[in-house]
Amino acid sequence: MRPFRLYEPTTINETVATLSELGDDGKLYAGGTELLLAMKTGLLQYDGLVNVKTVPELEGVSYSNGTLTIGARATHSTVEHSADVLAHAPLIASVEHRVANVRVRNVGTVVGNLCFAEPHSDPGALLLLYEAEVDIASPSGTRSVSVEQLVVGPYETSLAGDELVTRVRVPLLPNGMRGAYLKFGYHHRPTLGVGAAVSVTDGKFLDVRLTLGSAPPKPTRMRDAEAVLRGAAVDDPAVAIEAGRIAAEGCDAIDDLHGSAEYKRHLVQVFVQRALAEAVERGVK
Ligand SMILES: Cc1cc2nc3c(=O)[nH]c(=O)nc-3n(C[C@H](O)[C@H](O)[C@H](O)COP(=O)(O)OP(=O)(O)OC[C@H]3O[C@@H](n4cnc5c(N)ncnc54)[C@H](O)[C@@H]3O)c2cc1C
Incomplete structure (x- = not known):
């Protein structure tokens, strides 16, 4: 790998200024599980990593007033084992x-996963189910x-080149809504991820959120399929x-x-049909 200089800021302001x-x-640079691999193979080259x-x-991960907050340093393992997330x-x-696998989960971050935007990933489609937002800092302020x-x-x-995602804010699913996420694949990374969250009243779908990851080029909310449900x-x-058919037609899958x-x-x-059945029968918050 070509040599680079490592910058180690201690505040958000110093990070975005650098x-x-x-x-x-x-x-x-967070866990480096994507970035360092791309640099080792020569696909990406940088003189400085921050x-x-x-x-x-x-x-860290924290919970307050119906919202979970996942900091940019939080690894997959931190989130997996967080008492706030589990509760x-x-x-x-x-x-x-x-x-x-456990080695990647121990160093790779949820925010790094979102910011690399590799299509074959889980957190994007999962967090779309919760209508999550990210907070972003730059030298000119926050958004x-x-x-x-x-x-x-x-x-x-x-993101612009001088922007840092500081955290993901995840509102809990609305009262009565329960979700499921199914993934399928036979490589390291998923071939497909489907998220479904439903609330049911009098035997009918009251509200539905359906999301797809890995098959489409980016994590996608399948609003047309939700509408028929x-x-x-x-x-x-x-x-x-019918919901599965609409999602399949609209998913922009590529070879x-x-x-x-x-x-x-x-x-x-x-998998849309299976995820819906799972959300109805065994869905969790
Ligand atoms: C063998 C293997 C199997 C995998 N399997 C799966 C899987 O099943 N499901 C899945 O979802 N993922 C999978 N992954 C991907 C893994 O989740 C990511 O590699 C990891 O989460 C990336 O996080 P990181 O902290 O290492 O990012 P880094 O490599 O440090 O950074 C990735 C990118 O994000 C940018 N970045 C990092 N932090 C920030 C920030 N705070 N603000 C703005 N930009 C930022 C970096 O500049 C870089 O461009 C797998 C990876 C490997 C190697």
Whole structure:
């Protein structure tokens, strides 16, 4: 790997000032599980890396007033084992438990995962279920965007070069809503992730959120499929089949090493139905 200088700021202000000074020659670095691999293979080259792990303000997971906060330094393992996550959003803990392997989970961060925007990932589709937002700092101030707006395409985010994601804010699912997340794949990374969150009244879907990851080029909320479910009978299998069909048609799947676009659309069709059934029968917060 080409030599680089490692910067170790201790505050958010110092971090974004360093990024701004380095311009295109610098990049933020958290667990390094994506970035260092890309640098080792020569796909990416930077003269300076700015370490987010030396900034105490970016540490930890916390809960307050119906919202979980995941700091930029929080690893997948931290989130998986957090008492706040286990108590208030056990679905997130269970999905984090199935990300990668224990070595990657111990160093890789949830925020680093979102910011690398590798399509074959879990946190994006999972956090879309919760309508999560990220807080962003830069030398000119702070702003917030939804996770949906953060990831704009494969390996592409809406972040400027001098912006740092400081935390993800995750509102709990509304009262009565329960969710499920199913993933499928046979490589290291997922081929498909489907999230479903539902509330049911009098045998009908009252509200529904459906999300897809890995098969589409970016984590995606399947709003057209949600629309056919709202108000429909939970025990009518035709409704879930129709939702799966709409999600499959709208998912923009492409041919790649995980399979053909046609194969992925078939998986989407099947897994949307399974995720809905799981959310209805065994869904958790
Ligand atoms: C073998 C293997 C298996 C995997 N399996 C899965 C899987 O099953 N599911 C899954 O979802 N993922 C999987 N992954 C991906 C893994 O989740 C990510 O590699 C990890 O979360 C990235 O986090 P990191 O802290 O290492 O990021 P880094 O490599 O440090 O950074 C990644 C990118 O994010 C940017 N960045 C980091 N922090 C910030 C910040 N605070 N603000 C702005 N930009 C930032 C960096 O500049 C860089 O561009 C796997 C990875 C490996 C190697």
